[in-house]
Amino acid sequence: MTWCRQLHHHPFSVPSFLLLLQVLVESWRLLVPSAIQSSHLGFPVASAQLSLWADRSLLMHIIESLPTKGKSLTHPRCPRRRPDLQKQIPPQLFLVLNGLLVPEVYEHILHGVHNPIPPQIEIIRVKWKAGLERLSYNISVTSLNRTLLHNPLLNVAFSGQIPAMESDVQITLACTGKLSGFASFELRLDIRREFEALRKIPHLEFVAQKYCLTYKQSKWFQIKCYCRAHCQQLAARGRLKMSRKKCNRQCRHYVRLHT
Known part of the structure; x- marks a missing residue:
């Protein structure tokens, strides 16, 4: 859920980030051609099966909050509007698309501990939908350093049914304000189909980081x-x-x- 920030390594380069997004879009077409329905812009879209994704607005917010080249998150910068990037970023960045895990995105998430979320990003809002499938889930988000980061808050129950229609999953990352530093948190998501004999959905688990500031x-x-x-x-x-x-x-x- 922090994949936008984790799709690159320091020093940050917007052009290289956008190139990687284009590679991912092409990868989706090659990996899951039968599962993808292309929009008029040529980007993949969710259909009648499980999908989990981040919208362009979240990607833009994170890109605009990244430090300038050569600087680290210990020197946060104010968000700078970049309307020129909007047409270069896909409307959605999928982690799961029409029942299939997008491996490139997931691999970058797994390496995301090396690329922390900027301190001004307090809410990560992603979307999911079950489509025509009947799916249950269990989700947990745990702070691994409660001196810096409170246990993240969710706007959904820890377990339940994934809605058939598109809905939000919101994670609030609130720092304690006591100290500054890099705080890790762990997310686990287990999704099950009504009939276990059907294709199993991979268990998702990863550790990410956020850079926290003191109250002052x-x-x-x-x-x-x-x-x-x-x-x-x-x-x-x-x-x-x-x-x-x-x-x-x-x-x-x-x-x-x-x-």
């Missing part, structure tokens, strides 16, 4: 990003009467005094 660092980062966006809006409207740098400095001072 987090507050400063929020102020910094708020003021950056505020001054950008003023400049875009032609209402900025000073330099962008001075606007940011005055805004930060004002917000600190009133919060």
Whole structure:
């Protein structure tokens, strides 16, 4: 569920990331041609069987939150809008597509512990649907470092039936704010069909990381990003009467005094 951030290795390169997405799309067509129904854009889409995926909006949010080349997550940056990337990213990035696991995506997730989630990403929202199948599930998400990261929260029950229609699965990754550092968490997902004689769905299990900030660092980062966006809006409207740098400095001072 953190696959977007895990599809590359440092230093980060948006072009290389997009190239990998294109390779994945072509891989889906070669691996599961009978399971894929192509949309008018040529991307695979979920049909009547189990599918699990992340939407383009999540991929964009993570890409826009990544540090610039040569910098690490210990120096987080404010999200920068990249509308130019939208047409280069598939509408969905599938982990399971029409009942079949997409191995390239899963392998990158398994190596995701080496590529942590940026601190400003607090909610991972993915989608799933059972289609015409009757599927039960068991899911757990556990923090492996509770000094840094609270046990992640889910918006679904730990066990139940996967809805036939598309629905959200939301994971909230809340840091404790006590210390800064890399916090690991483990996700397990077991899905079973009503009739076990049918093709077995692979058990999904992996460890991922998130970089956490202290309360003080987090507050400063929020102020910094708020003021950056505020001054950008003023400049875009032609209402900025000073330099962008001075606007940011005055805004930060004002917000600190009133919060």
